[in-house]
Amino acid sequence: xxxxxxxxxxxxxxxxxxxxxxxxxxxxxxxxxxxxxxxxxxxxxxxxxxxxxxxxxxxxxxxxxxxxxxxxxx
Numbered sequence: 001x002x003x004x005x006x007x008x009x010x011x012x013x014x015x016x017x018x019x020x021x022x023x024x025x026x027x028x029x030x031x032x033x034x035x036x037x038x039x040x041x042x043x044x045x046x047x048x049x050x051x052x053x054x055x056x057x058x059x060x061x062x063x064x065x066x067x068x069x070x071x072x073x074x
Contacts, residue, residue: 007063016057 009020012030019037023030041049 006060008057008060010063010065016053017062018053018056018060021060021063 004025006025007021008017009024009030010017012020012023014020014034019033020030023033026033037049037053
């Protein structure tokens with residue numbers, strides 16, 4: 001079994017793919033993650049969650065997709 005890795009989603013992203021990547025990692029609906037993020041941001045006066053999102057966008061690697069040449073090999 002392959003180890004589960006956290007990636008920013010390139011398929012379901014709205015801004016940077018951080019919330020979609022977290023939803024994929026924890027296997028929950030992306031809408032719930034986005035709602036939780038907005039709720040926490042509002043309760044914490046926005047700035048801390050904005051900083052968290054920017055740092056997560058930089059630190060979490062983007063999801064890699066196989067190139068068309070790699071698809072043909074399989």
